[in-house]
Amino acid sequence: MTEERRQELVAYRQQNALKDQQRELTGQLIDGIKQIEEGLARPTPVREALPEMVMAGRGGGKAAKGKRVTVRR
Numbered sequence: 001m002t003e004e005r006r007q008e009l010v011a012y013r014q015q016n017a018l019k020d021q022q023r024e025l026t027g028q029l030i031d032g033i034k035q036i037e038e039g040l041a042r043p044t045p046v047r048e049a050l051p052e053m054v055m056a057g058r059g060g061g062k063a064a065k066g067k068r069v070t071v072r073r
Contacts, residue, residue: 023029051070 020029051072053068054071056069
């Protein structure tokens with residue numbers, strides 16, 4: 001890597017760091033790791049944890065006949 005390219009990368013990284021500081025001051029910067037940890041810390045509602053029973057019918061238009069199949073949504 002040439003010295004000129006290294007200087008360009010350093011300047012680019014400094015500009016990005018400045019933009020991040022400005023976004024942090026205005027509240028527009030999001031900490032992704034913090035968001036993930038908060039999401040994992042929340043308990044899963046019981047409704048989402050249980051599979052829902054749905055009717056799986058065969059073709060032919062027969063109403064309400066078929067196997068019961070669990071589907072996790």
